[in-house]
Amino acid sequence: MAVSASAAPREPPAATGAAVSSVWRSVTFRLALIYVVVFGASVTLLLGFIYWSTAGYMEQQTEATIEAEIRGLAERYRLTSLDGLVRSINDRIERNPFSSTIYLVTNARYARVAGNLDRWPQEQADSDGWVEFNLEQIGGHGERHRARARTFLLAGGFHLLVGRDMYELRATQALIARTLAWGVAITAMLALAGAVMMSRTTARRLEAINATSRRIMRGDLSQRVPTRGTRDEFDQLAANLNGMLDQIQQLMDGVRHVSDNVAHDLKTPLTRLRNRLEVLSHGNGGGDRGNREEAELALAEADAMLATFNALLRIARIEAGARREAFTRVALKDVVEDAAELYEALAEDRGQEFRVSVTTEPVVQGDRDLLFQALVNLLDNAIKYTSEGGRVELSLTRGASGARICVSDSGPGIPAHEHGRVLERFVRLESSRSTPGNGLGLSLVAAVARLHGAEVRFGDAGPGLVVNLEFPEAA
């Protein structure tokens, strides 16, 4: 089966439904994400400031105390020399044996003279005389206590160190940091949940509008966008859309009314005309043979006119989409095989090779008679435009999306630039002027395809024409 080459291999627009990737394309979701990021950043900034002003303040306070104490002790040394200093330090240690304050006085060679620290720390003090070092004590979590101390060189080469075991302070700071981090995390989670909910609500309301629009595009103009009665922006949008739809429906009803009337009013005189011609052609009035033949020709003309007229009305009604209500489940296989059976004989009569292949058994929601009519029109064209000894093929296969019905022939084909045009009404190519037809056959196929959500694609069978009816995936 020489199918393949589709004229316009463009992807059908992706369904605006609920694909996973479409979440990222959703405006509401993106807005919600931005909201989460901005909100999260502000909270982090705020809590960072709180941390800085509490934990930092505690550290500053400690340093200020140490500074004050070391100045006091230096002053004591200046007034009472080393003995007074040592006494004073011992006093402080005895008065408060479990204090976290560290004292150490050494001589110039850093040998301990007094204090509750064993030896001078190895670490180099910074330019302001501050030093941090590990203590012998082991903390609750298995790590060494760490101390921060201020060193001071006393007159006479003695070294003074006053510091603080920072374990408790650091533990408190860590606790604050942890608490604040949890705060940030919980806030972020709440914000995210809020954002998802917000975006869901918005998306749902937008989706309600979109779903209605899709149903209307499929031809059901009686659909209206639901409102909630909250008079919010969405309700206003829905109300405006509904108002617009009411107007469109009114206009369309008007047009339909007029065309129904025109149909009726034109059909009646045409019927009368036809009846009279029929009487004439039967020659009951005793007219001569020549007149009777003329009457028969006129009758054929009237019939052709009526056929065109009926085809036009039919296309208009199909396009109005009213028949969708009568859709049933249609096994395409049956329709294809019935049409093939009906036309196979005609092709064989014209000495054409007729091939049918059915490789799938899809079921679509549709109108059996219209689908059959569309197939009949395609087969009829294929057989009509293919010369004797040519080839006509009909196939039902799995296409790119859903089922694909393909009719191909070995006739002259349609030039690629005419592909779009031949679906329009009354368009007949120059080359086909001599064959009978009204230029509505393919328009009807297009209308039926559109009604079923299917796409008509032309291709080149080299030589010949390929017409594909691509049905959407069955719901």
Added chain:
Amino acid sequence: MESTHEGVRDDTAAEPAGSAAASESTASRPHPEAPQRMKILIIEDDTETRRFLAKGLREAGHVVDEAGDGEEGLHQALEGSHDVAVIDRMLPRRDGLSIVREMRSAGRGTPVLILSALGEVDDRVDGLRAGGDDYLVKPFAFAELSARLDALARRHDVEPPATVLHVEDLEMDLLKRTVHRGGQLIRLQPREFKLLEFLMRHAGQVVTRTMLLEGVWDYHFDPQTNVIDVHISRLRAKVDKDFDPPLIHTVRGAGYRLSADS
């Protein structure tokens, strides 16, 4: 392409003018070659069309009653004993479908042919659902109407369902799915069998191409060419070619008729 279900296919597709139709269960029974004389009611508001129909039907030997609006039509339909009624769908004072409904609820089983300018399938379904027996879209050839009225009237003659159909020396066994002519077996494709069955069930009557498409193929559509003629000529080649007299006749401007005389 071959249909694989030969022999088990049911006959629903032979509707609307099929299953209960006349059948010749015995060869001896005389065949109604000429359409029987019927009493026909026409309810149609367009005078011109009504006169044309009445004139044509009277010329064909029928008795015709006419009504020009819905109320009068309903009155006549409930009053008289017509063999068949032709009712236009759009009528002043009472629409055609409601007349049919009234007739049916009053227990009138008169076969009804609905005429309408509306030809879509759902319109047709509405018409049949209201109790109509056939549906014809305007404009139509008189021959089409006449053929359908014959079919309707005959369908109304209740006869026991036959298992064997006879026309002349042509014999169709509906159970065995076989066809013999002059004792000779004729091999038919499933669709050819249905086509012949339809013709035999309407033996002696004119059967139009549309009736065949609806009855044998069961699709309501508009064939662009006379595709049905090809199938008839194939059937003819099998049923008539080697036998005498020819049974399948072409009725000019109307359709086909299966009968012994030409």
